[in-house]
Amino acid sequence: MxxxxxxxxxxxxxxxxxxxxxxxxxxxxxxxxxxxxxxxxxxxxxxxxxxxxxxxxxxxxxxxxxxxxxxxxxxxxxxxxxxxxxxxxxxxxxxxxxxxxxxxxxxxxxxxxxxxxxxxxxxxxxxxxxxxxxxxxxxxxxxxxxxxxxxxxxxxxxxxxxxxxxxxxxxxxxxxxxxxxxxxxxxxxKSVNIAERTSEFAINMSNYRHWEEAIRLYVDDCLAGVEGPRERDFNMRWIASLVADTYRILIRGGIFLYPSDGRKGYSQGRLRLVYEANPIAFIVENAGGSATNSVTRILDLVPENLHQRVPLIFGSRREVARIARYHVDPNMIGERAPLFGKRGLFRA
Structure with a gap:
């Protein structure tokens, strides 16, 4: 203090x-x-x-x-x-x-x-x-x-x-x-530091059916708990206030996901790059965390217009990197056994 x-x-x-x-x-x-x-x-x-x-x-x-x-x-x-x-x-x-x-x-x-x-x-x-x-x-x-x-x-x-x-x-x-x-x-x-590992994620679960496969797969694996490929239980949080969710992650770790999805107006994400995602990403990176649009570093994106929207994933560095791997090739994730590769908690 x-x-x-x-x-x-x-x-x-x-x-x-x-x-x-x-x-x-x-x-x-x-x-x-x-x-x-x-x-x-x-x-x-x-x-x-x-x-x-x-x-x-x-x-x-x-x-x-x-x-x-x-x-x-x-x-x-x-x-x-x-x-x-x-x-x-x-x-x-x-x-x-x-x-x-x-x-x-x-x-x-x-x-x-x-x-x-x-x-x-x-x-x-x-x-x-x-x-x-x-x-x-x-x-x-x-x-x-x-x-x-x-x-x-x-x-x-x-x-x-x-x-x-x-x-x-x-x-x-x-x-x-x-x-x-x-x-x-x-x-x-002073000098807040976000832990690299976490067992807590924040996402609006009501949009599950609209997410792309990589996000559903990631959430399924978290919700499967100790019996699933992550082999540990996760807590889920969602305040629906970006500043409140970010503050919680800065204080006790975690990961925040506001991905793109299949709804009208959400295909490019919903949060604004210039005055929401960029400042949050700058804050998070300076606290030892990471922020991406699911794959690419937020701070590397060149805005196309003032009010451009973008998917936003940020928080504990290792967890953010894992989500990128789910998008690029989930089969590359070592602990995912074949048992979990074809089904999830919400899928038959």
């Missing part, structure tokens, strides 16, 4: 560094301030004026609630005057140009898990900080079409029993908890 405040931690990260590191720290501080305003809105629950209303769908086809838009406005406002060239959000079709002379860009999901608002489940904000790409007449969207490996920092806020900030600036993953007594974020977990 460490008692360092977020401000002190960021100061240590910028000591003897170039100006862009200082800019990154300044942006993170701005986002943290806005997150505390979001926290107040979320804590009001249904008593808040922006809590229950809906506005139809956003540009990507998802149900948009009033609170989604209010939170987006809060984060956009907090970055006015910050060293940010452009801002991209799940709630906006196109990026917003802020300061063409600035060197950073911010991509954000202002309220991840908002479908859980009414049920009092932890929700959050996911963000990615990138170097801005400049050029005469260059569309700001090009900045956000860099592979995730170009990220300078990434993080997410969780609004739950504790208000937490999970953060990486590319040198480990840290967790800060908001202290009501001190009025700031204080480091609660």
């Amino acid at each position: 460490s008692g360092a405040t977020l401000q002190a931690y960021l100061a240590s990260c910028t000591a003897n560094r170039d100006d862009i590191a200082t800019d990154v720290a300044a942006v993170i501080q701005r986002l943290a301030t806005a997150a505390l305003d979001v926290r107040k809105l979320v804590n009001q629950g249904t008593l808040g004026t922006a809590f229950n209303g809906t506005r139809g769908s956003n540009t990507d086809g998802d149900l948009q609630k009033d609170l989604d838009v209010v939170c987006d406005d809060l984060f956009l406002s907090c970055l006015q005057g910050a060293p940010v060239a452009c801002y991209a959000s799940e709630e906006l079709e196109n990026p917003v140009l802020l300061d063409p002379n600035a060197r950073l860009a911010v991509a954000i999901d202002p309220l991840d898990g908002s479908s859980n608002i009414d049920t009092n489940v932890s929700i959050g904000t996911v963000f990615s900080i990138l170097p801005a790409i400049k050029g005469p007449g260059l569309d700001p969207v090009h900045t956000f079409l860099q592979p995730g490996s170009c990220q300078l920092a990434a993080g997410f806020f969780v609004y739950g029993p504790q208000t937490a900030l999970v953060l990486t600036v590319g040198r480990g993953t840290e967790i800060f908890i908001f202290s009501s007594r001190l009025g700031c974020f204080v480091q609660g977990y």
